Amino acid sequence: xxxxLFNFAVRTIKYLRNLPNTPEYTTIRYQLxxxxxxxxxxxxxxxxxxxxxxxNNKVKISLKEMRESNYWYxxxxxxxxxxxxxxxxxxxxxxxxxxxxxxxxxxxxxxx
Numbered sequence: 299x300x301x302x303l304f305n306f307a308v309r310t311i312k313y314l315r316n317l318p319n320t321p322e323y324t325t326i327r328y329q330l331x332x333x334x335x336x337x338x339x340x341x342x343x344x345x346x347x348x349x350x351x352x353x354n355n356k357v358k359i360s361l362k363e364m365r366e367s368n369y370w371y372x373x374x375x376x377x378x379x380x381x382x383x384x385x386x387x388x389x390x391x392x393x394x395x396x397x398x399x400x401x402x403x404x405x406x407x408x409x410x
Contacts, residue, residue, distance in 0.1 A: 303397065307334045307337070309386070314331055323374075333364075333367045333370065336359075337360045341356065364394060
């Protein structure tokens, strides 16, 4: 899971370099870069949690950030012209949805 979140963050950074240079996409680039990297960073922190409650809290934050990432990918997909939609965008949109489900399952199974 750590590797999958890390790879998602790296692929997101690389993908964001290809978005149009408009004020709207500048905002999306900033927000998505933050949320995608925060999801992985918080999950990484969860691995060194001092308690079950601490672990669950970090996983919940990771889930929250992945939900935000998924939201931004849906916005990009809905607003980007069809000729600029790529297989990488489709992959990242689907991957954010899958990661959201996995993190939600972990959060549910480890809650206090």
